[in-house]
Amino acid sequence: MSEDAPAVAVPPVTITLKPAGPIIIEGPVRILNNAGDEVEPPPSKIPGQIKLCGCGFTKTRPFCDGSHKR
Numbered sequence: 001m002s003e004d005a006p007a008v009a010v011p012p013v014t015i016t017l018k019p020a021g022p023i024i025i026e027g028p029v030r031i032l033n034n035a036g037d038e039v040e041p042p043p044s045k046i047p048g049q050i051k052l053c054g055c056g057f058t059k060t061r062p063f064c065d066g067s068h069k070r
């Protein structure tokens with residue numbers, strides 16, 4: 001970045017761990033696979049929110065598919 005570029009406020013990323021449930025990420029993040037390619041998260045009810053599976057039961061790794069509720 002150039003020193004002449006205006007400062008841009010970047011909102012903080014918030015990561016919330018739910019017990020036996022998803023890891024909720026809110027903020028501007030990119031998720032990359034092992035090859036370095038960006039992985040598109042599934043649509044979310046809350047724009048900008050990504051839920052990663054924290055229980056290990058999802059069928060749509062790395063994203064939560066609601067399997068933790070069953």
Ligand code: FES
Nearest residue numbers: 021022053054064
């Ligand atoms: S946390 Fe939701 S499916 Fe694993």
